[in-house]
Amino acid sequence: GLDGCIFELSRSHPPLYALAAVNGALIIGWIGSILPRMAKTLLKGKGKRPPL
Numbered sequence: 497g498l499d500g501c502i503f504e505l506s507r508s509h510p511p512l513y514a515l516a517a518v519n520g521a522l523i524i525g526w527i528g529s530i531l532p533r534m535a536k537t538l539l540k541g542k543g544k545r546p547p548l
Contacts, residue, residue, distance in 0.1 A: 502513075
């Protein structure tokens with residue numbers, strides 16, 4: 497499955513794999529830092545709407 501694909505990629509193309517890993521970490525970190533801020537803004541704006 498996907499694990500096999502990732503393993504194959506890491507074995508045959510280490511630089512590509514490293515780049516993908518770094519990109520994934522950056523995107524996850526960015527989403528993690530931006531989502532709480534967006535949630536706060538939405539909650540402030542809507543007021544009565546229950547959080548998702």
